[in-house]
Amino acid sequence: MAKKEKTTRNFALRLDADTMDAIEKWAADEFRSVNGQIQWILDQALKKSGRLKDK
Numbered sequence: 001m002a003k004k005e006k007t008t009r010n011f012a013l014r015l016d017a018d019t020m021d022a023i024e025k026w027a028a029d030e031f032r033s034v035n036g037q038i039q040w041i042l043d044q045a046l047k048k049s050g051r052l053k054d055k
Contacts, residue, residue: 013038020034023037023038023041
């Protein structure tokens with residue numbers, strides 16, 4: 001059986017200035033990029049809701 005490759009998809013996201021500022025600060029506090037921080041936030045929310053299984 002062929003191994004499924006992990007792929008990423010691009011998606012444009014619009015955020016209000018206050019939200020973006022908060023994410024930028026949070027990302028800097030945790031030594032992540034803004035993109036990495038948003039991915040981490042989404043991953044945590046999906047796992048907490050049971051919509052994404054732990055790897």
